[in-house]
Amino acid sequence: MILRGLEVEQVRRFGDAVRLTGLGPGINLLGAPNEFGKSTLLAALRAVFLLPHGSKARPIADLQPYGGRGAPRIAVDFTLDGGDWRLEKRFMQRAFARLEGGGERLDGDAAEARLQDLLGVEAGKRGAEAMGLLNALWVTQGQSLVQPDLSDPARATIRSCLEADLDAMTGGDAAGRVLARVTADLAVLLDGRGNPRGRFRAAKEGEQEAAAELARLETRRQGLEDDLNAMADLRRRLAHEDDADRREKERAGLAEAGRVRDRLRDYDARHRAARAVRDHAAAQLAAVRQDLAGRAAWERDLAAGTARVAELEGALQAAQGAHDAAGAAHAARLEAVRMADAGRQAARRALDLAAGRVERARLVRERREAAAALDRLDEAARAVTQAAAELDACTIDDARLGAIRKAERALDAARAASRAQATTLDVTLADGARGRLVLDGQALESGRIVVTDNAVLRIEGIGTIRIEPASHGRDALRAELAGAEEVLRRALAAAGCADTPAAEAALAVRRQAELAFQAARTVLGGLLAGADQVPATAMEAARRRLADLDVRIARIGEAGDGTDDPLAMLEAARQAMDVAEARYDAAHRALLSPDETMRRAAEDLARLRAEWQVARDGATQLARDLEAARAVEADEALSARLAAGHEAAERAEQALVRIEETRPEGTEALADAAIQRLERTIQEGHARLAALRQEMAAREARIRAAEGDGLDERIAAQERLRAAHAAEDAACAREVAILQCLRDAVAAAERAATERYLAPLARAIQPALAALFPRAVATVEPDFSISALSRRIDEPFATLSDGTREQIAVLARLGLADLMQARGRPAMLVLDDALTYADSGRLDRMFDILTEAAGRLQILILTCRTELFTGLGARRLAVEPVGEQNQPAG
Template identity: 40%
Template sequence: MILTDLQIEGFRRFASPVRLDGLGPGLNVLSAPNEAGKSTLLAALKAVLMVRSSSKAKPVKDLQPYGGGAPHVAVSFTWKGMDCHLEKQFISKAFTRLILGSERFEGDQAEEALRNLLGLEEASKGEAAGLWSALLVGQGESFVQPDLNQTGQDSLRSCLEHGVDHATGGAAASAVLSRVRDRLHLLQTAKSGQPTGKYKQALEQEAQAQACLQDLQNRRTALEEDLAALDQARRALREQEDPERKAQDEAELLALRQLRDKLRVADAEEQAARAALATVTHTRNSICDEQERRQERRETQRKLEREAAEMQHDLQAVMQRTAQARQRYEESRTQREQAEQQQQAARQALLAVSRRVTVLQQRAALDRSRQTLHRAEAACTRLEQARAVLAALQVDEALIRRVRKAVREQDAAQAALNARATRLTVTLQPEAAGRVLLDGAACPQGEMVLTQAADVQVEGIGQFRITPAVKDYDEALAAADTARQQLQSVLHSAGCLSAEDAETLFEERRQAETRVAEARAAFVASLPTARDERDATFFEALATLRQDLSDQVAALEREQAAFEQDCQSSGLAGAPGGRAAQTATETVRSPEAESGVQTEQTEATLQAVQQKARLEEERAARIADEARQTERTEQAAYNAAQNLQDKAETALRQKQTERDQVGRELAVSAARESDDALAARAAETAQAQAQAEAHVQALKAGRETEQPLSVVETRIMRREQALENARASIARLREEIKERETRVRVAEGDGLDEKIAEAGRTASRLKLGCEGYERERAALALLDQTLSDAEKTQTERYLAPLVRTLQPAFSTVFPGASLEMDTGFGLCGLTRRTAEEFGKLSDGTREQIAVLVRLGFAELLHARQSPAILVLDDALSFSDSQRLELMFDVLADAATRFQILVLTCRAEAFGRLGGRPLSLRPIPQITERR
């Protein structure tokens, strides 16, 4: 079976029709990125081959595109040389169409023919079951071995029996086993073995009969319990309603209440005595506390007086140290002020020298500005002269172009006229010179161009008139005259007599323009403030230079006047740096400095003077900093001493305040009650306390023989609760007797014994039927187990061909490995150096084995001449490069016998696989076969 075409529409992400191009025999590879639709293609192929078009199950509905629609699939293939076509549409307007060569099937007939062709059987929800489910390997399914259902296993057994001796009787045994299982499945389910069918119905009927019998027996038991409870309730009611018992209980309750009242009076007397004792005790304790407080205050007063005296002595010493620190601080402040005055004088001297240096620098800048202005004015004068010369020359570029154009036009007109004229060639003998005249003049020798009529006179011979036979003579002559007139007009406007004069004047103008450009460049170079190339900007910059020069002159005069005033008003000669300032002043006022003859020497002298003044100012600053540091140190010491003095004074005042406070408290206490009165009151309180304690002890001794009040109150509450419970019990018993009498009368009229006997006979009959079904089920289960064991033994015999089919591929990927298959046609172990369980192998190895097992199933179908293809969707994801190459070799070899489709998103890794490259191509609509 070879797929040749696959078209889908309305399948998940493919809402529009697409076609899988490039399908053919052998190995076919579709390399596409994630979410390109590879898994959708496989789902469509599974649906068209294994799902009925009429199915409405949820997996079929999940095939719809996101916007809804009817999934539509068409697949073309070849089978035994026939061209076949299968087409299905699901959900909406569902149909199935199958073409096998010349045969055509529709609807259910097409579904049946397809199942017969592929060896499939009907399963649940319209989906077919068989070996093909193991050959169409979806994404993620390649990691596990195929889980074959019964139909798939039967297909494999059929393939294996085709190659072994028919004497095994495998087909007949399978048929008997199938019939036994069909009969057994009428009594129990196939998967869980739970009862079903008639057996389940019989069990349910027996359970209902047993439940009915049990219900009747429960009702009879309840009736017996009601009769016994009714008799007991009547006896209890008679006991509760006994009048003698009630009178006795009320008398006991009254006696207890009288005893409680007596105990309450005694308890109140005892509490009053205890309260009086507590009051007297509290008063005595207060008096004792007051006496103790007065004693403590006297001791505290004496202690505070001693401490205050000691602190007064310490304060005197601290005040003496503070005075010494203050004196040192005043001396350091005076030294700091003197140092700052000297520093200020040195700074003034440095400022004076710096200002004079500034005057000299401004004077040098003024000289440079004057030179710059002089150069700019000279360049401006040269520029104006060059522009005046240029303005006098009128022959510019445009005018010379007009002159040249007129000359070219005149030469062209004359050349055209000469081209049409008659040519005269004259050759005279020496003796004939002067005897031949042309238009009254001596005739020249050589070739001449005659554009007009000419008269030739030969002395002694006669006169000849030559009229040129010029075609269009008048027009050519007029054109030549016009060109000549135009040239004369242009030359006249230029003030030139000839074209050569015009060229000469134009060359002079070009030279003048060059001189103007040079003068302008020199002018621009002399202007440091020019911003752009406009003439107005240049002259504005020149005016700015003049104004800046005036400003610099005024600034220099102001600075020099200020310097003279500072030198006259400041007495700097005696201060540090004063001699440097005086030297600077003399240097500036010297004739050389004023005349600018020795500016550089003057500046060097001033710089030396300025450096000396700066050194003196720095020395004075260091002395001032040292004085300030000394002042800060002495001030910190003085502040520390002052803080100590303040703290000592504060502590002394606090001690004195505490002493005075204690004295005032003692005075207030004595004024309120003297010590003698307080002692007398303490003695009286002690005597009253002793009397109160004796009274409390007497009351306590009198109550020791009496019952506690709490016990009596508890007994009263218990008696009252018992009476209340008795009244409630009487009401409850009367209601209970009434209800039970009603139930007994109803039950006695139902005939329970007759119903129980009838229900027992029905339950026994149904139980016998269930036991018959159970014996039949056990016999069938035993027969099924016996036949299954026989089939297993037979299967183990023909597993050898399956192992032989799988062994070459396994030997390629796992050299030297041997296989172990179970009866469910799964690989349960792999033996290389040692036996290895399948579940303990790595993920990559298990995936490779699962693919090889599916490849072996396809080989079996192909060997049986049954339709077989293998489709792998994103398989071999965990294979290393070496194993992947070996798997490629196995797939390529198998593809020579049947068709293999590989769908992958790993284009680089599967590029070495080779095979037919496939692609997805949109199409207008699915092509229908008629």
């Protein structure tokens, strides 16, 4: 099956007739951006082949032009089994179907029936799509990720292509009867979940109960043996715990630990007392040494203070002489500073006069600039006023032009609706007949003519034919068209324009006027002092500025005769001022130098007097303190106290050493720990002895009770009961194993037959699959879906990545198409926006697979990613408007 052309009109976004051109055998590619209408073309292709022309179901309603009105018309040219066919359908209003080819022309339901027979599809229910394998091969946008959803007729088509009989391969009715008998027998022994039931379950439960009772009795017997063994151990431990010699040794150890602790406490008391005596003697010795050190320091400080007083007296006399000489030099320089200051004042007055002349010249220049700015501001204000007047003269704006455009679009829609009710004439002129067919006074050419109103067709030499198109809604459409024309006329009149191009030109003139107005306002805004200032305010401020400058110039006056250069006079006055300032600075520095010397001399004199007084007072105080200390304790008595302190410290240290030599072994903490341990051992021994006696009594009672219960006889009876149940369980298990083996054998034969039945479909898919996934094998289920991909391991289809699942889904459709092609059934593959998840390597291999398959069937690819398919080498398609001769007449 080869699609050669597709023409649509009044289908969604395609209001006027367009045709998909360039179609041919092999791979065909339509690359266009989003919203171009690629999915619309695929929907039209499915509708013309698979939907009945009389249907008004949702898929047909969705084909109507945007706005909800119109009659979708679709025509397709195709080749099937070597014959050329043309199929044309119109839906909704004045619906019809026409099939031409093979020397026959069929209309209406006859055309639909013949088309279904050609394609091998069955009519859908209540106007739905016809059901067959073509539905699965024409993949709409977003469906390339999933495997084809096959209808019952599609599966029937595949089965007829496989040419096999499953019942014959599986043994037919005999195998079914065997499998049913096995299933019934298994149902007696196993439930639906494969768990035992009936006597099988009773045997298992009886064996489990007997085993549980047997385990309980064995546990009791083991407990009796444990009690007997434990009694022997308890008697041994009781004899150990009740040993009188060991108890006596523990009490003797406790008493010895108490005596050791008492000796340690007595030693600690004596050691603390000896250490206190030694610390007191050391403190007394340190006090004597501190007194001796203080008295020696006083003597050293007294000698140093006396020498310092003598030194300061000589320095004080030298400082007094330097101070007197500095005062005489200071008085001589004061007069020089006064003379330099008088010269500086005279230079300052000359400089102020020159500065006044320069300031007057600056104010005169500033006044000229202010007058020029006032003139520019006045000119800019006049330009803004003129531009505003020109803008107000424009009669059109964006809103009025928008109303004109809206009215023009409404007029186009009304015209399109009128053309939808038109009658179509297909004209084919014989040689030499040009000009002999005249429609309403206009000679016709070969092609399609669309007549929207009553018309007269005159055939020269034959007569005339009156054509009256269908009248359904024609008056309403004419009224709507006239109303749209009136709305457009009123919109143009309101804008003062003759037509839409004139309105566009008028709007361009308005925009130029707006630009000129904005430019004038920008110039004026740049001249204004503030963003919120108006021109009148700005000009008034400029005039006030001129008046202020006139006042300031008049206040300064002429400032001289005006013959000399003001800047030159200012520069000369500044130089004279610099000379006067230099003379004053020199005199002032000369004054400050003697003043600084005198200040330093005065500071040195005051400082030396203060230091001399402090040194003299300190020496006097040290002499008095030393005499007072010797009066309290003479130097000989202090030396004797030092010797006595040394002797007492040595005696205390020797006593401490003698006490430390008598230190007992261990510590008081260890002695306390030993006492606590021995006391706890004795108490725990008593507790263990009582617990052992109590445990022996309890075990003796259990032993007497168990010996009288007949455990051995009861254990033997339970072992016989468990063996009987185990034999019944084994018999049931053997029966189940036999039945399951028989069931599995029949199922294995059925699976093998199914695999042979599906082998042709697997062989059709496998070459392309191996090219994309080397050494991979697909698992094909009885419902013709691919459930897993076996590479190194089995991978379920649902766990594969989006890209791999998409590629496998495309390969499955290729396999189905090859199978149909090989059996002489019509097949053509259409992919809308597929292979979007493939990486570059996989995409190249898919291109190779599609190219190889294109030698056997036609492939149509619709995509918005044209650049990804440049390496495919496909035939490029285009959507072009139908020629002018096919446009509606009138």
